[in-house]
Ligand SMILES: O=C([S-])c1cc(C(=O)S)c[n+]([C@@H]2O[C@H](COP(=O)(O)O)[C@@H](O)[C@H]2O)c1
């Protein structure tokens with residue numbers, strides 16, 4: 001399945017949450033991920049509202065702490081400690097990393113020193129983690145995002161009075177198509193930094209709706225309801241028809257890139273952390289091959305697989321984390337099976353199951369290990385028993 005985000009009225013975190021629920025993601029999938037991260041109670045609830053002439057889903061994030069400023073390091077620590085599926089943790093981390101890099105660029109500091117203002121508060125963290133969990137649940141093989149409407153005028157926040165688009169949004173949308181918004185749109189902020197970070201973190205390309213057979217539509221409502229303007233973001237989910245545009249986002253063409261370098265003078269104890277740092281920098285995969293170099297010297301070839309829009313970050317991580325002074329890069333074709341996710345119930349608890357499909361037929365079904373371990377802990381049963389039960393329940397999906 002693929003997705004298309006209609007951002008012709010911008011996007012914010014809670015709007016995207018509403019669109020995901022409207023597109024069929026169970027609210028408990030979002031709530032479970034948010035609860036796993038939040039150090040205190042966070043409630044997600046939805047209601048159907050009308051924006052302009054459109055029925056839409058408004059998602060409320062109810063949390064006591066909505067003004068604590070956190071640093072990027074604080075947020076990274078919350079994500080690292082949370083019992084989350086790796087893909088959800090990684091995409092939430094990458095989203096906040098983009099926010100930290102943008103915020104640092106705008107304010108002339110470093111990502112490590114960045115103090116998140118609104119986006120560091122728990123409700124914003126819930127937005128990011130919930131959206132990442134919802135998109136992971138959909139298991140889309142591609143997400144095309146329309147040109148992003150950013151709005152106009154001024155906005156007041158923790159930074160005081162800011163022009164619209166806010167500086168962080170301008171920074172985050174570098175390389176992505178954006179514009180003030182449709183003719184007649186009210187003077188307001190349409191895309192927030194959290195919305196922009198989530199869009200660019202997950203877009204595989206930007207453009208008009210691709211040829212697709214739409215199966216579900218989610219319409220996420222913004223908090224404001226200006227006269228004569230439907231303040232919504234739409235998420236269309238369906239089967240692709242023909243070819244989906246290659247990744248034309250900030251990172252360029254489709255496919256992937258393999259970066260390689262031979263290293264013979266790095267303390268071997270460092271390699272596990274090098275691999276971890278590359279994955280954290282957004283690489284799709286990283287691995288080592290032992291080799292013998294000139295003079296019979298033992299060494300390793302470091303291989304890094306990266307999507308086009310992650311190559312810069314992966315390359316920088318290779319240079320920062322190893323002793324190499326040169327990296328070769330090979331564009332490669334990459335074929336990935338369509339992915340979908342479902343949930344199965346074991347002992348009354350939801351377990352996400354990742355499905356891989358070839359020509360529309362399920363060829364692989366894998367229960368999410370983090371969920372299995374979570375249910376085993378909650379029910380005081382061996383993980384292997386819960387896993388066996390989840391696999392058995394999955395058979396009914398095939
Ligand atoms: O919280 C941060 S880092 C922040 C940075 C900026 C800059 O442009 S710099 C602007 N804002 C404003 O805060 C609110 C809420 O943003 P969310 O992303 O949390 O929805 C919004 O008006 C932003 O323009 C926040």
Ligand code: NI
Nearest residue numbers: 103106159168
């Ligand atoms: Ni700022």
